[in-house]
Amino acid sequence: MGPQDVALDQQNPDLLAPPTTDAGTVGNAKWPFSLSHNRLQTGGWARQQNLDVLPMATEMAGVDMRLEAGAIRELHWHKTSEWAYVLSGSVQVTSVNQNGQNFVGTVNPGDLWYFPAGIPHSLQATADNPDGAEFLLVFDDGSFSEDSTFLVTDWLSHVPKEVLAKNFQVNISDFNGIPGQELYIFPSSPPGPDSDAPTSPQGTVPSPFTFQMSQMQPTQLAGGSVKIVDSSIFPVSVTTAAAEVTVEPGAMRELHWHPTQDEWSYFIEGMARVTLFASQGSARTFDFVPGDVGYIPGSYGHYVENIGNTTLRYLEIFKTDTFQDVSLSQWLALTPPEMVKATLNLDDEAMSHLSKTKQVVIGPSSS
Numbered sequence: 001m002g003p004q005d006v007a008l009d010q011q012n013p014d015l016l017a018p019p020t021t022d023a024g025t026v027g028n029a030k031w032p033f034s035l036s037h038n039r040l041q042t043g044g045w046a047r048q049q050n051l052d053v054l055p056m057a058t059e060m061a062g063v064d065m066r067l068e069a070g071a072i073r074e075l076h077w078h079k080t081s082e083w084a085y086v087l088s089g090s091v092q093v094t095s096v097n098q099n100g101q102n103f104v105g106t107v108n109p110g111d112l113w114y115f116p117a118g119i120p121h122s123l124q125a126t127a128d129n130p131d132g133a134e135f136l137l138v139f140d141d142g143s144f145s146e147d148s149t150f151l152v153t154d155w156l157s158h159v160p161k162e163v164l165a166k167n168f169q170v171n172i173s174d175f176n177g178i179p180g181q182e183l184y185i186f187p188s189s190p191p192g193p194d195s196d197a198p199t200s201p202q203g204t205v206p207s208p209f210t211f212q213m214s215q216m217q218p219t220q221l222a223g224g225s226v227k228i229v230d231s232s233i234f235p236v237s238v239t240t241a242a243a244e245v246t247v248e249p250g251a252m253r254e255l256h257w258h259p260t261q262d263e264w265s266y267f268i269e270g271m272a273r274v275t276l277f278a279s280q281g282s283a284r285t286f287d288f289v290p291g292d293v294g295y296i297p298g299s300y301g302h303y304v305e306n307i308g309n310t311t312l313r314y315l316e317i318f319k320t321d322t323f324q325d326v327s328l329s330q331w332l333a334l335t336p337p338e339m340v341k342a343t344l345n346l347d348d349e350a351m352s353h354l355s356k357t358k359q360v361v362i363g364p365s366s367s
Contacts (some may be wrong), residue, residue: 014273014285021275024282027056029274031293033064039146041185043071044125044132049293051142057295059319060264061144063137064291067091067125070190071132074183075152077120080139083240084113085213085315087268089133092191095121095209096200103205104197110214110244112229114237120152121209127190136266140239140319154182207236213244223251223363224311231321241323245304247272247312250364253304255328258296261318265294265304270312277301288314301328327358 009016031054036047050061067073067089086109093113096102106126107113115121125133156164157180165172211234218225230241247253247270267288275285278300287307288294296302306312318324332340333354340346340354 011289012287014287019275019285022283022285024278024280024284026276026278026282026284028054029056029276029284029295030054030286030288031057031295032289033062033291033293036064039184043068043187044073044185046146046185048144048146050144052145054293054295056297057262057264057293058142059140059262060295060317061139061142062264062266062293063139063146064134065137065185066132066134067123067185068132068187069125069127069130070188071125071185072183072188073123073185075120075122077118077150078115078139078144079117079148079150080141080144081117081239082113082115082121083138083140083237083242083317085136085138085242085266086111087134087136089129089131090126091133091135092124092126092194093121093210094124094197095119095205097205100200100202101205102197102200103209104194105208105210106194107210107212108214112211112213112234112237112242113209114211114234114240115209116236116238124188124191136315138240138264138317151182151184153179157181205236209236211237218244218246219360221361221363222359224248224253224306224361226360228323230323238321239319241318241320243316243323245312245314245316245361247304247306247361248363249306249309249311251306252362254359254362255301255303256325257299257301257328258318258325260298261320261324262298263294263296264317265296265314266317267292267294267312267314270306270310270314271308272312272314273305273307274302325358327355327360329355330358 031049033047038045038047044067046063046065048063086107088109090106090108092106094104097119156178161172161175164175213229216227218227224247227244231238267290272288275283277283333356337351
């Protein structure tokens with residue numbers, strides 16, 4: 001009878017009218033990037049999600065960043081590691097590690113990069129896409145903020161010019177044009193080929209900072225597909241593991257949980273419904289659309305159901321070196337059947353449908 005935001009209610013039907021199975025108290029597990037403050041720059045923008053807006057997300061934070069063609073995310077480093085997934089366009093990434101070994105590589109939609117904490121790097125959108133590039137950044141600390149990044153222009157603007165001249169062995173006048181404040185994101189000419197990188201006497205990094213996830217063959221499943229990337233195939237990514245999952249209409253990511261790791265999710269395409277089971281009779285259901293961030297604390301039971309008419313595609317990201325999950329169906333199938341039947345009152349017909357292998361994504365029900 002009172003005022004309402006109809007569009008928001010329609011986007012979140014399971015908050016407006018929760019399933020009768022929801023109960024107890026479970027904190028908010030959803031944040032749309034559309035509600036984040038957007039840091040607009042000449043050459044691009046960035047908007048972030050961290051503990052300030054999603055208090056449940058203690059282990060990871062995210063940034064949605066856009067660069068115009070040729071624009072640069074300036075030379076910088078962080079106290080946390082940086083994992084990235086390219087959403088659109090192409091990005092040239094550059095870095096030098098603590099041993100003076102350098103790296104230059106270009107990534108395309110669906111590809112990844114990873115920089116360990118404290119390793120300096122920069123990002124530049126190529127000219128391949130006239131609209132530039134957009135990418136998702138994930139950091140292994142829920143309190144991370146883009147405002148606390150260590151930027152080279154910010155640092156050098158706070159060092160006396162005579163010290164800069166002494167450090168770089170040049171005339172003090174050479175630094176008269178140094179920026180008086182951080183650039184953060186700024187326009188520039190598109191980068192040259194990766195082969196133009198300077199040759200380091202120390203060589204190149206022993207393990208690449210990029211990974212062509214777009215070139216992986218997904219594992220095809222009854223109701224979708226999955227690609228999993230962790231340190232077993234992307235060795236440098238020691239604090240972040242991820243899965244790119246597709247779920248067809250009517251199908252679902254099976255009931256499961258992750259033993260110890262929190263899950264930071266990002267929804268790219270389609271519409272999803274997720275119920276979090278938090279133990280002690282507490283459960284809450286959320287709906288997700290493209291651009292939403294989801295967060296599921298470690299060991300919370302959950303599923304991801306495609307409730308739309310198109311393919312659902314999303315990312316599951318974890319602060320760990322190894323992807324892990326536990327399948328409810330597999331657990332029950334590999335437990336003595338009499339115990340399962342006594343616990344859940346299942347008959348032999350129902351027991352026959354339990355899977356001894358992980359299904360990951362289950363096709364639409366035939367019933």
